[in-house]
Amino acid sequence: MTLQSKGSQFSDLHAWINANLSSDLSVSSLADFMKMSERTFARKYSEINSFTPSKMVEQIRLEASRHMLVTSRTPLKTIAIQCGLGSEATFIRSFVKNYAVTPGEYRARFRSNTGS
Numbered sequence: 001m002t003l004q005s006k007g008s009q010f011s012d013l014h015a016w017i018n019a020n021l022s023s024d025l026s027v028s029s030l031a032d033f034m035k036m037s038e039r040t041f042a043r044k045y046s047e048i049n050s051f052t053p054s055k056m057v058e059q060i061r062l063e064a065s066r067h068m069l070v071t072s073r074t075p076l077k078t079i080a081i082q083c084g085l086g087s088e089a090t091f092i093r094s095f096v097k098n099y100a101v102t103p104g105e106y107r108a109r110f111r112s113n114t115g116s
Helices: 008-019 027-034 038-049 053-071 076-082 088-099 103-114
Strands: none
Touching (some): 008 038, 027 038, 053 076, 088 103
């Protein structure tokens, strides 16, 4: 899923989300940022992108966590908090659900592929 490929009207929103990963990124706060009602925002976003705003937020957070896993030695608990993914356990569950591998395994696989 590429978040920038469709709906360039939402590119500012995606940048704002990336800058505020640990903040409240509810549909209400996203709609406020876009100066739309929740219903209008959710409908327009889903029409243009074929997935929900909540799923988009989760994907942006998971992409940020993947980047942190491969570019740092930051503990999983800290990554979970900084990316707004809740507790370490919640982060691991979400990561496995989306990538079929644990964050620790992902990090180890990347490091073994790069020789780090």
